[in-house]
Amino acid sequence: MKILLYFAVLLISVKAYTQQTITVSGRFTKATASCGCFAFGLLTYTDEKGKKTNTYLCFDSEPGDFYEIQNGEELTVTGISKGIRCTNGTLYKNIYVVSSKLEPLNRRLLVPEFIKQQNAVFGKLAIELAPEETKFDLNAKQIGRGKINSKTNQQENNSILTDEEYKLYTLVMEYRKQFGLPSIPISRSLSTVAHLHVQDLSNYFVEGTNCNMHSWSSNGNWTECCYTSDHAFASCMWNKPRELTSYTGNGFEISHGGRGGYVATAESAFNSWKGSFNHNQVMINAGIWGDQQWKSIGIGIHKGYAVIWFGNEVDNQ
Numbered sequence: 001m002k003i004l005l006y007f008a009v010l011l012i013s014v015k016a017y018t019q020q021t022i023t024v025s026g027r028f029t030k031a032t033a034s035c036g037c038f039a040f041g042l043l044t045y046t047d048e049k050g051k052k053t054n055t056y057l058c059f060d061s062e063p064g065d066f067y068e069i070q071n072g073e074e075l076t077v078t079g080i081s082k083g084i085r086c087t088n089g090t091l092y093k094n095i096y097v098v099s100s101k102l103e104p105l106n107r108r109l110l111v112p113e114f115i116k117q118q119n120a121v122f123g124k125l126a127i128e129l130a131p132e133e134t135k136f137d138l139n140a141k142q143i144g145r146g147k148i149n150s151k152t153n154q155q156e157n158n159s160i161l162t163d164e165e166y167k168l169y170t171l172v173m174e175y176r177k178q179f180g181l182p183s184i185p186i187s188r189s190l191s192t193v194a195h196l197h198v199q200d201l202s203n204y205f206v207e208g209t210n211c212n213m214h215s216w217s218s219n220g221n222w223t224e225c226c227y228t229s230d231h232a233f234a235s236c237m238w239n240k241p242r243e244l245t246s247y248t249g250n251g252f253e254i255s256h257g258g259r260g261g262y263v264a265t266a267e268s269a270f271n272s273w274k275g276s277f278n279h280n281q282v283m284i285n286a287g288i289w290g291d292q293q294w295k296s297i298g299i300g301i302h303k304g305y306a307v308i309w310f311g312n313e314v315d316n317q
Contacts, residue, residue, distance in 0.1 A: 022095060024055070025076040043075060043095070055081075056094045160191050165299045168266035168306065172283055172297075175274065179284050187315035189245035190298025194253075194309050196220070196244065198302035201257060205305075213255050216240070241311065247296070249313030254279045257305030269306035282310065 026045025041057045057077060079097040161169060173183045204217040214227035214237055222243055225236035241251040256269040273279035281287040285294065296311035 020081045021078070022081040023076065023078040024095070025074065028057075028073055028075040043077065057097050058094050160188055161186065161299060162301065164266050165191075165301050168270060168301065168308070169297070169299055171266055171270045172308065175270075176284060179286075181285060184294045184297040184310070185315070187247070187296035187298045187309075187311060188317045189241055189247035189315045190251060190296050190309040190311055191300065192245055192298070193241050193247075193251060194298040194300030194307050195302070196300075197253070197255075197307050197309075198257075198300040198305040201255075201305040201307075202303040205259075207259060213257070241309070246317055247311065247313070247315055249296075249311045252282065252310045253307050254282055254310075255305070255307045259304055262304040264301055264304050264306040266301070266306075269301070269308075273308075283308075 024043065024045045024047075026043040029042045029044070042054055043057050044052065044054050047053050057079070077095060077097050079095040081095050169186065176183070200217050200220065201213060204219060205213060205215075210228050211226035212228070216222055216224050216227075216236065218224040222240065223236060225233040227233055227237065237253070238250040241247040241249065254273055256272050257264050273283060281289050285292055292310075292312055294310045295313055296309075296315040298309035298311075300307050300309075
């Protein structure tokens with residue numbers, strides 16, 4: 001069963017130079033510039049002359065094992081060797097990765113102290129969402145949680161989450177406490193977007209196409225888009241909270257899920273994001289997200305998919 005983790009990054013324009021196919025094995029380190037790559041890293045290896053050398057790795061699309069790779073692990077990659085020039089003028093010796101394979105698969109947990117020391121790896125997350133097949137019944141989301149009698153907006157917003165969704169919310173908030181970060185108020189608007197997203201993923205998402213999980217289908221009252229690896233339609237995602245609700249800010253999403261009978265849970269989603277360097281940074285406002293203050297959060301879990309939406313503006317709904 002294939003579990004997919006997705007996130008998006010803003011791209012920086014690049015220029016390609018000389019090319020040749022190459023396969024190398026070496027020790028991997030995550031890099032701090034994206035330069036138009038979906039993901040970026042540095043591989044230290046010994047060349048055919050016995051000389052230790054470095055090359056940057058450019059993952060153009062969802063790089064699979066990349067999310068699980070940790071600094072210092074052995075990685076074998078096959079790709080096109082070329083040069084790319086970032087908009088800052090720097091020319092990088094680069095391997096445009098076609099396929100990758102972890103060698104020893106030596107896993108170790110990303111403990112909070114380790115993560116807090118890391119710098120940002122990619123460009124800005126363009127993060128995402130997706131729609132639904134039919135109208136989503138928000139009242140049905142209260143099943144199992146009981147009626148909230150308080151008159152406060154926050155308690156009312158809490159009630160739109162299922163038990164499993166609220167469990168995921170609690171896991172994330174408790175995790176943020178370890179870093180001295182405040183809890184994030186549940187947003188009715190962002191939760192609506194999250195519910196629409198997981199419904200649409202469950203009903204219409206098709207694996208193995210150029211359109212990844214950040215896409216929106218044509219089966220709803222929203223702007224459809226096929227989100228591709230060149231991140232050409234990032235605005236389609238950022239705008240969805242404004243398009244679907246009265247929320248005035250941008251939305252940023254982390255997603256988890258899979259088909260083939262997979263059932264997403266609070267624990268499976270949380271653990272996958274915690275173990276993914278970039279998703280983890282979103283949850284704990286680390287790296288490039290350090291200057292953000294999440295003021296709203298929405299959560300959706302349906303069948304094989306789970307998503308969290310973050311917003312940097314208060315939801316007044």
